[in-house]
Amino acid sequence: MNSLAARAFLLRATEPPAPAVDAFVAAHGPVDAVERIQTQAAPQSVLHEIRDPEPQIDEDLAAIDSGRYRLLTPEDPDWPHGALQGLTEQGLGAPLGLWVRGTANLVTSTRAAVSVVGARAATSYGEHVATTLGTDLAAADVTVVASGAYGVDGAAHRGALLGSAPPIAVLACGADIAYPQGHAWLLESVAHSGLLISEYPLGTKPARARFAARGRLLAALGVATVVVEAARRSGALPIAHTAAILGRHVYGVPGPITSATSAGVIDLLRTGVATPIAAADHIISQEGIR
Structure with a gap:
């Protein structure tokens, strides 16, 4: 088993985040780590995170060979070590690999990237602001990272597609699944010009826990995170707090005090x-990414 196959095995065997497996692989390398897991020679904390000890990866390897998808790993030159290292350091579990659709370079794309997150049930104000931010960031060659979801995230992607920087969509399902289905065209457009990325193997369906796990990647891949709209129980808020834990700047777009969002x-x-910010220039100036 080579390192690529070992990473494919680990992605099938675990349910992210898997911080103990992440640390174990960092210490022993993917091939040795898999051998120890298969022989039950790994620590119990690692074995506890193994959900499927005998995953089938033949179809995964065939998908890679077909050229339609890539499995990006920390052994690859375009793995964003700087962006993701903090997840390991904070015990949040860096991804063991990333399934990728699209041809953009992830390292290059994330050198100047801003994550835009917010309410799915966004107001017309929120969608307008997110679209404008996406357009203006991409026009300044800043990569927009978002989830492709309805509301703020999708609006940010629609705006980004009008600019020159290829956007990134971080998925909570396999990179071969269009979710939400109503944004299939949007995700296809992102894949054509930028990247769809996921730590979930092909065919993996979205689930509540996977939306939460995805949030740490949204927080890590941007040099900053901006929250456009979010109610008090919004999933965007944990992303903002994770970004702060990782040492990223967090920005918020002020909205009406009478609005729940x-x-x-x-x-x-x-x-x-x-x-507080009111324009993309405020982020760009603060982050020194122009």
């Missing part, structure tokens, strides 16, 4: 987690 952003601003 502004409440979470206001809390981020009030507690000092986020800095």
Whole structure:
């Protein structure tokens, strides 16, 4: 078994995040780690994170050979070590590999990248702001990282597709699954010009826990995260807090104090987690990425 096959095995065997497996692979390398896992010679903390001890990876390897998908691993030159290393350091579990659709280079794309997150049930104001931010960031050669979901994230991607920087969509399902289905055309457009990435093997269906796990990748891949709209229970808020833990700047777009979709952003601003911004230039200037 080579390192690529070992990584494919590990992605099938675990349910992200798997911080103990991540640390074990970092210490022993993927091939040795798999051998120890298969012979039950790994620590119990590692074995506890193994959900399928005998995953089948023949179809995964065939998909790679077909050229339609890539399995990007830490052994590859275009693995974004700088962006993802903090996940290991903070015990959050870096991805064991990333399934990729698209031809853009992930290292190059994430050198100047901003994650745009927010409410799925966004208001027309939120969608307008997200689209404008996406357009203006991409026009300044800043990569927009988002989830491709309805609402703020999808609006940011639609705006980014009008610019010159290839966008990135981080998925909570296999890279071969269009989710949400209503954004199949949008995800196809992102794949054509930028990248679809996922730590979930091909064919993996979306699930609640996978949306939450994906959030740490959205927080890590941007040099900064901006929250456009978020209610107090929005999934965008844990992403913002994770970004702060990773040492990234967090920005919030002010909204009407009477709007429920502004409440979470206001809390981020009030507690000092986020800095208020009103335009892409505010982020670009603060981050020094122009």
